[in-house]
Every structure is written in C-alpha cells, then in structure tokens.
Amino acid sequence: MHNKTIADLAKGLRSGEFSSVELTQSFLDRIKQHSSLNSYITVTEDLALQEAMAADARIAKGDAELLTGIPIAQKDIFCTQGVKTTCGSKMLDNFIAPYDATVIEKFNNAGAVMLGKLNMDEFAMGSSNETSYYGAVKNPWDTNTVPGGSSGGSAAAVAARLAVCATGTDTGGSIRQPAALCGITGLKPTYGRVSRYGMIAYASSLDQGGPMARSAEDAAIMLQTMAGFDEKDSTSVDQPVPDYLAGLNNNLDGLKIGLPKEFFGEGLNSDVAATLDAAINEYRKLGAEVKEISMPNLKLAIPAYYVIAPAECSANLSRFDGVRYGYRCENPADLTDLYTRSRGEGFGKEVKRRILMGTYALSAGYYDAYYIKAQKIRRLISEDFKNALAEVDVIMGPVTPSTAFGIGEKIGNPIEMYLSDIYTIAINLAGVPAMSVPAGFVDGKPVGLQVIGNYFAEDRLLNIAHRYQQVTDWHQQTPKGFE
Amino acid sequence: MSLTADDVKKIAYLARLGIDSQDVESYAKDLSGMLDLMTQMNDLDTDGVIPMAHPMDQMQRLRPDEVTEHDNREKFQAIAPQVEAGLYLVPKVIE
Numbered sequence: 001m002h003n004k005t006i007a008d009l010a011k012g013l014r015s016g017e018f019s020s021v022e023l024t025q026s027f028l029d030r031i032k033q034h035s036s037l038n039s040y041i042t043v044t045e046d047l048a049l050q051e052a053m054a055a056d057a058r059i060a061k062g063d064a065e066l067l068t069g070i071p072i073a074q075k076d077i078f079c080t081q082g083v084k085t086t087c088g089s090k091m092l093d094n095f096i097a098p099y100d101a102t103v104i105e106k107f108n109n110a111g112a113v114m115l116g117k118l119n120m121d122e123f124a125m126g127s128s129n130e131t132s133y134y135g136a137v138k139n140p141w142d143t144n145t146v147p148g149g150s151s152g153g154s155a156a157a158v159a160a161r162l163a164v165c166a167t168g169t170d171t172g173g174s175i176r177q178p179a180a181l182c183g184i185t186g187l188k189p190t191y192g193r194v195s196r197y198g199m200i201a202y203a204s205s206l207d208q209g210g211p212m213a214r215s216a217e218d219a220a221i222m223l224q225t226m227a228g229f230d231e232k233d234s235t236s237v238d239q240p241v242p243d244y245l246a247g248l249n250n251n252l253d254g255l256k257i258g259l260p261k262e263f264f265g266e267g268l269n270s271d272v273a274a275t276l277d278a279a280i281n282e283y284r285k286l287g288a289e290v291k292e293i294s295m296p297n298l299k300l301a302i303p304a305y306y307v308i309a310p311a312e313c314s315a316n317l318s319r320f321d322g323v324r325y326g327y328r329c330e331n332p333a334d335l336t337d338l339y340t341r342s343r344g345e346g347f348g349k350e351v352k353r354r355i356l357m358g359t360y361a362l363s364a365g366y367y368d369a370y371y372i373k374a375q376k377i378r379r380l381i382s383e384d385f386k387n388a389l390a391e392v393d394v395i396m397g398p399v400t401p402s403t404a405f406g407i408g409e410k411i412g413n414p415i416e417m418y419l420s421d422i423y424t425i426a427i428n429l430a431g432v433p434a435m436s437v438p439a440g441f442v443d444g445k446p447v448g449l450q451v452i453g454n455y456f457a458e459d460r461l462l463n464i465a466h467r468y469q470q471v472t473d474w475h476q477q478t479p480k481g482f483e
Numbered sequence: 484m485s486l487t488a489d490d491v492k493k494i495a496y497l498a499r500l501g502i503d504s505q506d507v508e509s510y511a512k513d514l515s516g517m518l519d520l521m522t523q524m525n526d527l528d529t530d531g532v533i534p535m536a537h538p539m540d541q542m543q544r545l546r547p548d549e550v551t552e553h554d555n556r557e558k559f560q561a562i563a564p565q566v567e568a569g570l571y572l573v574p575k576v577i578e
Contacts, residue, residue, distance in 0.1 A: 094562075095562065096562055098555065098558045098559055098561075098562060191538040191539065192538070192539055192541075205536065205537050205538065231546070234543065234544060235537065235539070235541070237539060237541075297527070299523075300523060300524055300526075300527060302520065303520050303521045303522075303523045303524045304524065306517055306520065306521065307521060307524075314498060318498075318499075321499075322564060323563070323564070323571050323573055324559070324563055324571060325559075325562045325563055325564075326564075328564035328565070332573075332574050333574065334574050334575075334576075335573050335574050335576055336499065337574070338573060338574055339499040340496075340499050340500065340501040341501050343498075343499060343500050343501060344500055344501020344502060344503075345501065347500070349506075352500060352502065352510070353510065353513055353514070355498050355500055356491065356494050356495060356498060356500065356510060356514060357514055357517055359494050359497050359498040359500075360486075360490075360494050360514065363494070363497060370521060372534050373524050373525075373529060374521075374524065375534030375535050375536060376529035376532040376533075376534050376535070377524055377527060377529060378534075378535040379532050379533060379534065379535035380527070380529070380532060382535060382538070414513050414516070414517075415513075415516045415517065415520060418517075418520070429538075430538060431538020431539065
C-alpha cells in the first residue's frame with residue numbers, strides 16, 4: 001500500500017480494497033518501525049485514526065475528494081490547532097498552536113489524514129536538518145548522510161514511505177534541496193501562490209510553502225488543495241488556481257529549455273553534471289529545444305540572500321520574547337534579563353547567528369551598505385530571470401552541487417553550508433516557481449534536476465516533470481530497507 | 484571587514500539575545516566570514532537601481548474597516564508562560 005500513488009490509493013479507498021483506517025495504521029506502523037530516521041517530531045496517532053474514521057465515513061457517503069483518507073504529514077512549521085508546533089526549536093517546545101494554518105485547514109477540509117509533524121532545521125534555517133533542537137534527520141538512501149534542509153524530515157519521510165506525501169516550505173531552497181538529496185519531487189510555488197497564514201515566518205518576502213511528493217502527479221494533487229488566495233495573508237496573490245491535473249500530459253514539442261552557463265561551471269560535481277546532461281537529453285527526445293543562456297547576476301545571489309533573509313529573520317523572530325508564548329527563562333531579574341535569557345536559551349546557534357547578522361545589517365550606519373545594496377541586487381537578479389524567461393519557456397539546472405553530504409561534515413563551517421545553496425537561492429529572490437525532479441543516482445545517492453518557470457507557471461512545471469516521469473523511473477526507486 | 488568580540492556583544496544587546504561568553508569569539512569569526520562574502524556585492528555597480536523589497540512589487544492590500552477578529556484572549560493566554568487576571572506578567576518595570 002505504501003508504494004502507491006495518491007490516485008491509486010484514492011481508487012483503492014473507493015473500491016473498498018482497503019479503508020483509510022487500515023491505510024493509516026500501516027503508515028503509523030512504518031513510522032514506528034523506522035523511528036531511527038528521526039523524521040517526525042510528533043506522531044499524532046490518535047488524531048490520525050480519528051481522521052481516518054471520518055474519512056472512511058465521507059468516502060462511504062460518496063462526497064470524497066482525491067485526498068480524502070490519504071495519510072500525509074506536515075512540516076512542523078505549520079500551526080496545527082491543539083497539536084504541538086515546534087518549528088524545530090526549543091523556543092516552541094511547549095507551544096500548542098491555538099489555530100490552524102490556512103494550509104492545514106485546506107488539507108483538513110479535503111479530508112486528508114495527518115500522521116504527524118515533521119522534523120526540520122530550527123526555524124527553517126539550515127541546509128542539512130542538523131540545526132533542529134530534536135536532532136538530525138537521517139537520509140534513508142544512506143543513513144550516514146543528511147537529508148538536506150530545512151524540510152529534511154519531510155523529504156526523508158516521503159522517500160522512506162513514512163507518509164504518502166508531505167508539506168515543505170522553501171525560503172532559499174528548503175523544499176528543492178532536500179527533495180533532490182532524498183530522490184523525491186518537490187515544488188516551490190510562485191511567491192504568494194500558497195498562503196503563509198499560520199506558517200511560522202523566517203524571511204517573509206521569500207518564504208513559500210509547497211508540496212513534497214513521490215511524483216509530479218501527486219505534487220499536482222497536493223498543490224491543487226494548497227494553492228489559492230487567502231485574505232489572512234497580506235502578500236497572498238489573488239489569481240485563479242488552474243486545474244493542475246488537466247495539463248499534466250500536454251506534449252513538450254517545441255519546449256524551449258534554457259541552460260544558464262553560470263549553473264554548469266566550476267563547483268558542480270562532474271558526476272552530477274553528467275547525470276543532468278542525460279536528463280536534459282531525455283527532454284530533447286521528448287521534443288524540447290535546448291539552448292545556453294546567461295544570467296550574469298546569479299553569482300551575487302548568496303551574498304544578497306544572506307543580508308535579506310537574516311534581516312527579515314531578525315525582525316520576525318523578535319516576537320519570541322518569553323512573554324506571550326514559548327520558552328521563558330527561570331527567575332528573570334528584570335525585563336531585559338527576561339528577554340535576553342529567554343531568547344539566548346531558547347534559540348540554537350544557527351538561529352542566533354542569523355539574528356545577529358540581520359540586526360547588524362539593519363543597524364544605523366550599515367543599512368544602506370548592506371540591506372539597500374542587497375535589495376538592489378535582488379532587482380538585478382530578478383531581471384535576469386525575466387529576461388531569460390522571455391527567451392525560453394523554462395530554465396533547467398542542478399539543485400545542489402553534489403549529492404547528500406555526511407552528517408557532521410559541514411555543520412562546523414556555516415559559510416560552506418551556505419554555499420551549498422548556490423543553485424536554489426536566486427529563485428526565491430526573484431519569486432518564480434521551481435521544482436526538483438529525481439533525475440538519477442551517483443554512487444547510489446539521488447540527484448535532482450531543477451526546473452524553473454515563469455511566475456504562476458506551476459502547471460507548466462508539473463507538466464514538464466510529469467512527462468519526464470512517464471519515460472523514466474528514478475522517482476519510483478525506493479531506498480534499501482524501506483521497500 | 485571583520486567584527487570584534489565587542490561588536491558582537493553590542494549587536495547581541497540590540498537584539499536582546501543572550502550569548503554565552505565562551506561563544507562570542509566564534510560568532511565574531513562567523514559573522515566576519517559572512518561580511519567577507521557580502522563584500523562581493525560591491526563588485527556590481529547598482530547606481531540607479533530601485534531596491535526590490537518584494538517579488539511581486541505589489542501594493543499593500545486594503546480592506547473595509549470591519550471587525551474580523553474575535554476575542555480569543557483566554558485561548559491565547561492559556562499558552563502564555565505567566566498570566567494573572569487576564570494580564571501577561573513580566574518582572575517589575577516601574578518602581
């Protein structure tokens with residue numbers, strides 16, 4: 001059961017081949033059996049079985065949707081009413097969310113079953129899932145390596161078949177990079193496509209939630225439920241949501257693919273490059289035309305991001321003050337001591353590093369040199385994307401410079417960790433949508449192909465990924481021991 | 484560009500963020516490394532470029548001035564560290 005697609009599971013539920021309660025129980029059993037991966041922070045067993053019973057009743061009545069009764073898991077960044085929502089931090093270890101995020105509400109309305117809350121880098125700051133207060137997540141393809149981050153629990157759980165699919169969020173690559181390192185399909189939608197209401201904020205002008213699934217088809221089903229205007233999110237975009245399944249099989253004749261030369265130069269592992277070449281050749285066979293393009297400002301994406309994201313983070317995380325919710329230190333001497341120690345004891349090292357960086361970049365005398373300069377570069381990077389996407393339909397490239405690295409290998413060197421996000425960060429600065437599609441293996445470890453499209457072209461990206469998945473089976477591979 | 488231990492302490496105070504004294508040096512080193520990375524931005528002439536704050540360049544949406552939020556005080560205070568008589572408690576601020 002755990003290897004089936006959402007569409008097949010929906011069929012099985014309707015035909016009575018199995019019930020949602022049976023399906024949910026089988027996933028709960030697998031989660032227990034593979035708890036050493038550390039992909040879940042909270043398993044909501046009782047709630048899941050209750051939701052599964054309700055889903056079975058709804059299916060019996062005949063008013064089910066595709067996701068009704070399907071066991072999914074939520075990144076622990078989404079607020080879930082009555083359920084602990086930690087964001088991977090000691091700061092929120094005691095936080096029972098008083099309301100549901102819009103994304104959670106939408107999955108609940110669709111009748112999806114929530115298995116639990118998934119591990120992640122603390123406040124989504126990290127590329128390896130090692131900054132989590134709840135410990136590192138292991139990559140099911142090689143448990144000595146990281147699953148990527150920050151949605152590392154989501155990617156590991158889907159790859160190991162501990163959930164049919166999962167939500168993720170992506171501020172600088174946090175859906176695409178773990179999807180690539182764990183061999184699953186992940187989509188970061190256009191900024192504003194999926195509501196941020198109830199999604200704990202890291203960098204508000206970059207954060208975007210999206211689907212993480214085994215296939216493009218499953219991701220399309222998820223996005224159909226997740227996307228849409230939400231008046232509770234001030235930057236939600238009021239645009240109609242297309243039918244993401246309708247165009248999945250459109251043919252790719254004449255599709256114009258651009259390969260930025262800046263993406264294929266120094267720093268990209270040669271075996272990864274060869275794997276991507278083979279994938280791009282597959283697209284030629286499907287009728288696509290491929291041309292080299294140039295996006296000269298991409299190289300400045302990392303410095304600009306590490307000004308803008310920490311600046312927004314330092315403002316957003318000022319809400320954690322030990323007064324209204326979350327961690328509070330013992331016996332504060334005065335109000336300043338209360339703030340300083342609650343925050344000092346509640347946040348981990350990477351979060352502190354970014355709060356300090358952001359506070360510095362926004363402080364008097366440095367604001368223009370860092371923050372305004374970075375925002376100007378953000379405009380130039382965004383124009384690179386606009387120019388490129390006027391010339392080609394989609395841009396393709398790597399997601400990561402190499403396959404999954406070892407647990408402990410980069411955590412001591414933050415700058416080296418930041419540089420591993422070189423291919424994903426620019427996309428968030430521009431706000432365009434992008435996917436990671438499983439494209440092969442190097443030494444038994446998955447490689448992802450990045451497909452980047454124009455604003456609100458999620459349907460086209462899903463179509464492009466789906467057609468590739470019709471002629472390849474990389475996305476169907478299962479890590480050893482998790483079959 | 485490099486930051487000293489004193490700079491880090493100043494920034495940490497601005498952020499009301501407690502830092503263990505044995506970690507100050509390592510933060511100074513990490514932040515200096517980040518600032519070095521950022522000096523690359525100066526390689527690019529950005530005169531006349533309009534700063535981009537938001538991917539959609541959109542205006543703040545307006546809505547009718549109607550009450551949409553209800554009183555959730557009890558619910559929200561149920562998860563607060565310390566409350567009394569409907570108020571959030573903090574150490575004494577005014578003598």
